[in-house]
Amino acid sequence: MGQSHPSTPAQRAQWIGQMIAHAGTYGFVTHLSGTSGVSRQTLYTWTEQGCHALQQLFTATASAPALTPALERQILTLLLESHPSYRGIQTCLGCLTQQHLSLGTIASVIAEAQRRALDWMAVHAPTSARPIALDELYGKQRRGAYLSIVDTASYAVWAAEGPLPVDAETWTLLLWMAQDRGLHWQATCSDGGAAIQAACRAVDPTGQHGRDVWHVLHRCAQVQGRLDRWVAALQAQAATVARQAARLAAGHRPRGPKPHTDVEAHSATLAQARRSAESVRYLTEALRELLEVVVVSAECVLSGAARQANLAALVVLLAEVGAAAPQTQQAEIKRLQTHLTLALPDLLAFVPQLDAVQHDMGVLLGGSGLSLVAWAWQRRALLGPHPDDLLALLPEEWRGPARVLITAWDAALRASSAVENWHSIVRPHLAVHRKLSAGMLALLAVWHNHRAFTRGVHAGQSPLQLSGMSDAPTDWLVALGYPPIDQPAQQSVPNGSIPQLALVA
Numbered sequence: 001m002g003q004s005h006p007s008t009p010a011q012r013a014q015w016i017g018q019m020i021a022h023a024g025t026y027g028f029v030t031h032l033s034g035t036s037g038v039s040r041q042t043l044y045t046w047t048e049q050g051c052h053a054l055q056q057l058f059t060a061t062a063s064a065p066a067l068t069p070a071l072e073r074q075i076l077t078l079l080l081e082s083h084p085s086y087r088g089i090q091t092c093l094g095c096l097t098q099q100h101l102s103l104g105t106i107a108s109v110i111a112e113a114q115r116r117a118l119d120w121m122a123v124h125a126p127t128s129a130r131p132i133a134l135d136e137l138y139g140k141q142r143r144g145a146y147l148s149i150v151d152t153a154s155y156a157v158w159a160a161e162g163p164l165p166v167d168a169e170t171w172t173l174l175l176w177m178a179q180d181r182g183l184h185w186q187a188t189c190s191d192g193g194a195a196i197q198a199a200c201r202a203v204d205p206t207g208q209h210g211r212d213v214w215h216v217l218h219r220c221a222q223v224q225g226r227l228d229r230w231v232a233a234l235q236a237q238a239a240t241v242a243r244q245a246a247r248l249a250a251g252h253r254p255r256g257p258k259p260h261t262d263v264e265a266h267s268a269t270l271a272q273a274r275r276s277a278e279s280v281r282y283l284t285e286a287l288r289e290l291l292e293v294v295v296v297s298a299e300c301v302l303s304g305a306a307r308q309a310n311l312a313a314l315v316v317l318l319a320e321v322g323a324a325a326p327q328t329q330q331a332e333i334k335r336l337q338t339h340l341t342l343a344l345p346d347l348l349a350f351v352p353q354l355d356a357v358q359h360d361m362g363v364l365l366g367g368s369g370l371s372l373v374a375w376a377w378q379r380r381a382l383l384g385p386h387p388d389d390l391l392a393l394l395p396e397e398w399r400g401p402a403r404v405l406i407t408a409w410d411a412a413l414r415a416s417s418a419v420e421n422w423h424s425i426v427r428p429h430l431a432v433h434r435k436l437s438a439g440m441l442a443l444l445a446v447w448h449n450h451r452a453f454t455r456g457v458h459a460g461q462s463p464l465q466l467s468g469m470s471d472a473p474t475d476w477l478v479a480l481g482y483p484p485i486d487q488p489a490q491q492s493v494p495n496g497s498i499p500q501l502a503l504v505a
Contacts, residue, residue, distance in 0.1 A: 007038070016050035019043060067105065069483045075101075075109045076477060080447045083428045086110075114439025116480040117446045125158065125182030126151070126467045132158065132185045133212075133416035134196050136166050137423045139430050146426065146436065147174050149183070150419040153411070154466035157422055157445040158183050161438060171199030179203070187350070187413045191215045192343060210349035212416040213291045216340070220284040223336045227277040227329060234270040241266045269326055276325035280333065283318055287340070290314070291347060293412045294354070294374045300367050301358055301374050304351040311344055350412045357408040361401040373402045377409055385457055422448070450476035 015036055022028040033040045074097070078089045086106050093099045131152045136145035144163030147170065151158060159178045164170050187208040190196040192215060200209040237260070244254040244261045254261050289295060290310055295302040302310070315337060322333035362370040376383055376390060384390045387406050391399045425448060430436055436444075452462045452474045464472035478484050 007036075011036075012046055013050075015043065016046050019047040020051065067109070070485075071099065071101075072109050072113075072482060073477055073485070074099075075106055076113050076443075076482075079110060080444065083432050085432055110443075111439070113480060114437070114443050117442035118439055120446050120480060121159075121442045122181060124469075125178075126156075126184075126469065128468055129184040129186040130154075130158075130467065131187045131189070131411065131413040132183075133419040134171070134188060134190045134200075135416055135419040135423065136193070136196075137162075137426060137430075139163060139436075140434065146430075146441065147171065148419050148422055148426075149174070149178055150422045151463065151467055152189065152413055152416070152418040154463045155418050155421060156449050156463035156467045160422075160426075160441040160445050162441065163435065166193075166195055168195045168198035168202070171195050172202050175199055175203040189413050189416045191416060192346065197346070208349050208353070208413070209346065210413055211343055211346035213347055213414050214417065216343050216347060217284070217288060217291075219339055220280075220287065220336065223332055224277070224280055224284060226332055227273070227280055230326075230329060231270070231273050231277050234266070234273055238263075238266060238270065272324070273326050273329060276321055276329050276333070279321040280318070280336075283314055283321070286314055287311070291414070292378075293350075293409050293414065294358075294377065296371055296374045296378065299371075301362075301370050303358075304348065304355045307348060307351060311348075315340055315344070347414075350414050354408055354412060357404060361405050364401045365398060369398060370405075373398070373405055374409075377406055446479060447476045450474055450479055 015032060015038070018032060019029070029040055029043060032038075033043060036043075074093065075089055078084060078092055082088075082092075084092065086103050089106050090101055090103060093101055133150050133152045134148070135150075136147050138145045141163070143165075145166045146160065146162030147164055147166075148157065149159040150156070158181075159174060161174060161177075164174075185204070185207070187210065188200050188204070189210045189212055190200075192211045197209060200207065241260045241263055244256075244259045245263050247254055248261045260266055290302075290307055295307060318333065318337045318340065322330050322337060325333055358370065365373065373394065376393065380390055383393060387403065387410075390406065391402055394402050426436070426441070426444060429440070429444060433440065449463050450473060452465075453459050458466060462472060462474050473479050475484060
């Protein structure tokens with residue numbers, strides 16, 4: 001390993017100065033090397049370093065821009081709207097606004113915003129009981145997940161923590177923490193995870209804890225896809241079986257290690273597999289109809305007991321389909337039957353409350369009137385997405401009971417799509433930062449809760465405003481204490497000036 005030269009910094013500075021002053025003088029470097037005991041190459045290296053230091057000293061460098069509220073807004077808006085890395089924010093500001101910030105400055109601004117977001121999440125909660133959805137989002141590391149509680153009626157995020165272990169104890173603590181912050185719920189919905197269900201029953205043993213119907217229907221679709229692929233594979237194999245049978249009839253040996261030469265047996269297996277696939281498809285469609293918010297039969301609106309009976313019969317029919325299916329399909333259909341049997345009680349958690357409302361309003365409307373209102377509500381996308389539009393089509397004496405029914409049907413909780421929507425917002429940030437801190441999750445939640453919807457029936461309203469906080473600002477940075485954007489003054493045009501100019505032209 002090389003050793004440093006035994007000289008002081010003052011001596012090296014003097015020698016570098018002499019080298020610069022006598023640059024181009026023949027024989028000076030050799031003379032200085034001999035008198036100082038330093039090699040010529042080392043002297044050249046030191047001189048190059050000294051020249052570079054002098055150049056940096058006297059070169060005018062751009063001073064860092066002052067950290068203003070407008071600059072803080074730019075940093076935080078870039079972070080949340082386009083989910084870049086810290087270096088990405090640095091590059092965007094440098095290229096677009098010629099503001100050259102250090103990574104430390106950017107990190108300090110984001111850290112302060114995260115601290116404010118955590119304080120905001122700790123003291124804000126809706127005043128009324130809300131329907132909520134619970135779910136976890138796994139990152140790259142499967143040892144922990146990000147746990148979220150989202151309002152299904154307004155899509156507001158009331159809790160987002162992680163990464164945490166996914167077990168009943170963690171979910172119980174999260175629900176207790178949400179209660180301490182002032183959150184009250186009237187019903188919960190999840191994907192049926194054992195940890196979430198155990199926590200919900202421990203914290204709220206008498207509450208309504210339902211299961212998301214779309215997860216179950218997705219499971220049915222997966223099984224249906226496998227059955228259809230088996231049918232397609234058997235259909236593609238039919239030509240091969242026919243060729244093998246023809247070789248056998250011609251006196252030749254069939255090819256392959258396990259050749260199929262019986263055309264009739266293969267046709268019977270194909271027909272059996274096709275019947276099984278079509279039967280499962282029919283039962284899945286029946287399951288989808290029975291899990292709707294309201295089910296209208298030919299005679300009346302089905303009650304919860306009638307739904308339960310039909311679903312029990314559906315599970316029995318599914319077992320019969322599995323018993324009659326080919327051997328390769330039986331295990332798949334059996335697993336689907338077991339999944340439905342375990343899921344059905346929680347899938348119908350929203351039905352008892354609707355039964356009571358439908359029974360009371362059915363006394364006022366009659367059976368046919370109740371069925372008509374339910375039929376109209378099922379087609380509300382065509383007849384009128386707003387309840388008032390739908391009520392205007394009904395007789396005057398029906399509108400009061402119909403409004404109660406529509407409100408109850410709209411509020412029925414049977415899906416956790418709100419928390420899935422929240423996860424679609426979190427996932428791009430998780431992909432960039434690899435791991436999200438509690439402050440970053442809180443910052444994302446505050447940003448999401450204050451954003452106004454740009455389209456749909458809730459256009460112009462934010463999740464907080466839909467949750468009952470009518471005075472909540474739509475600017476999330478104002479909610480965190482940052483000053484609002486200064487609106488440029490617009491020049492007013494006197495009335496009649498534009499027509500006059502047009503006439504003159």
